[in-house]
Amino acid sequence: xxxxxxxxxxxxGGILFFTSFDFPYWGDGKSPASQHVSPYYIEHAMEDxxxxxxxxxxxxxxxxxDTLFETAVIFSAGLACFFLLxxxxxxxxxxxxxxxxxxxxTLRIEKGGRLPENTGEFERIDSxxxxxxxxxxxTCRLVVPFIQLFALYVIVHGHHSPGGGFQGGVIFxxxxxxxxxxxxxxxxxxxxxxxxxxxxxxxxxxxxxGTGMLCILLGAGFLNYNALxxxxxxxxxxxxxxxxxxxxxxxxxxxxxxxxxxYYNLSSAGKQDEGL
Amino acid sequence: xxxxxxxxxxxxNYWAVIVLLMVGLYAMITKKNLVKKIIGMNIFQTAIILFYxxxxxxxxxxxxxxxxxxxxxxxxxQAMDYINPLPHVLMLTAIVVSVxxxxxxxxxxxxxxxxxxxxxxxxxxxxxxxxEPG
Numbered sequence: 492x493x494x495x496x497x498x499x500x501x502x503x504g505g506i507l508f509f510t511s512f513d514f515p516y517w518g519d520g521k522s523p524a525s526q527h528v529s530p531y532y533i534e535h536a537m538e539d540x541x542x543x544x545x546x547x548x549x550x551x552x553x554x555x556x557d558t559l560f561e562t563a564v565i566f567s568a569g570l571a572c573f574f575l576l577x578x579x580x581x582x583x584x585x586x587x588x589x590x591x592x593x594x595x596x597t598l599r600i601e602k603g604g605r606l607p608e609n610t611g612e613f614e615r616i617d618s619x620x621x622x623x624x625x626x627x628x629x630t631c632r633l634v635v636p637f638i639q640l641f642a643l644y645v646i647v648h649g650h651h652s653p654g655g656g657f658q659g660g661v662i663f664x665x666x667x668x669x670x671x672x673x674x675x676x677x678x679x680x681x682x683x684x685x686x687x688x689x690x691x692x693x694x695x696x697x698x699x700x701g702t703g704m705l706c707i708l709l710g711a712g713f714l715n716y717n718a719l720x721x722x723x724x725x726x727x728x729x730x731x732x733x734x735x736x737x738x739x740x741x742x743x744x745x746x747x748x749x750x751x752x753x754y755y756n757l758s759s760a761g762k763q764d765e766g767l
Numbered sequence: 768x769x770x771x772x773x774x775x776x777x778x779x780n781y782w783a784v785i786v787l788l789m790v791g792l793y794a795m796i797t798k799k800n801l802v803k804k805i806i807g808m809n810i811f812q813t814a815i816i817l818f819y820x821x822x823x824x825x826x827x828x829x830x831x832x833x834x835x836x837x838x839x840x841x842x843x844x845q846a847m848d849y850i851n852p853l854p855h856v857l858m859l860t861a862i863v864v865s866v867x868x869x870x871x872x873x874x875x876x877x878x879x880x881x882x883x884x885x886x887x888x889x890x891x892x893x894x895x896x897x898x899e900p901g
Binding site (some may be wrong): 492493496497499500501503504507508511512514516517518519520522524525528529530532533534536537543544545546549550554557558561564565568569571572575576651652653655657658661746749750753756757760761 | 777779780781782786788789792793797822823825826827828830831832833834835844845846849852855856859862863864866867868870871873874875877881
């Protein structure tokens with residue numbers, strides 16, 4: 492089996508290797524990939540959309556349908572993880588661990604035992620692995636707000652510098668996941684619950700689709716942002732740029748929420764009680 | 768016919784991609800462990816992403832952000848001055864989608880583990896055979 496697979500893969504790799512001789516040289520500006528639509532995008536993006544970052548312009552405007560359904564794919568991946576993993580019956584774990592905040596003493600409470608009152612004196616900790624380290628917690632507390640600020644910058648500044656909804660959304664989601672790793676899952680769920688992340692994920696897709704529908708209502712085609720110029724206070728020159736910004740914000744919200752949602756379900760195997 | 772060194776320098780991006788594709792496919796075919804299969808799938812996806820991005824490169828060109836003044840005025844834009852933005856756009860969405868598919872794959876693996884108590888393919892099929900006689 493292994494030998495057969497090795498032979499097949501080497502034959503296949505050899506075929507690919509010989510076809511690579513017919514491929515254009517690296518960095519060749521006249522290669523077929525850089526011919527047909529690509530020069531049009533580069534030469535007309537600025538006057539069509541008034542967005543200097545061509546990647547953003549192509550992503551949200553020229554290929555807006557692609558990105559819309561790409562966002563829908565990400566949201567449905569979040570939904571798939573939810574349906575595959577989420578356990579609806581909350582069986583109580585065999586034992587729970589609580590830490591006394593001021594002394595650091597850990598209590599082990601068996602099933603059926605009396606749980607400490609929710610006064611803030613005791614805090615529940617994970618039974619498998621206890622990631623409590625003051626240095627880690629404090630460092631992440633300092634770092635997380637700046638990561639989130641940077642993520643917002645990447646989203647809203649995607650028109651003029653490398654960035655956009657996908658990248659900023661992933662950074663924002665990573666900041667929340669960092670918080671969940673450095674503290675624990677329950678604290679993170681208190682700040683951004685599963686319901687919130689699911690709602691935000693669908694909100695992001697709705698913002699994208701809703702912008703397209705708004706364009707229809709204003710008398711143009713689906714996702715034709717020129718129609719936004721008939722709204723009060725919108726400059727016709729920057730209507731497309733504004734449409735792209737709204738769409739990118741929607742994508743950012745959806746990606747953030749879905750990343751966090753997938754992490755919640757994967758790290759706790761759907762129980763969302765104890766996890767990484 | 769140019770010398771072999773210039774050929775290697777001009778085409779090595781494809782060869783690196785081919786090696787990565789072979790590594791990923793080998794892991795997907797031969798490895799019995801499901802997590803290793805998923806890692807192989809990710810190596811394969813990464814190779815495709817590298818292939819697309821390397822196609823977009825142009826010698827002497829800069830990143831695809833048009834240089835412009837504060838009043839959105841720009842010089843006449845030459846397509847040769849900016850690298851091809853299209854592969855970057857395609858791969859931008861592909862990266863995020865690959866993360867999402869990775870999440871779904873890991874969720875399936877978690878479910879299989881909780882059902883059969885193992886991630887080894889042969890042990891799983893053995894257990895399936897036992898539970899379904901005939």
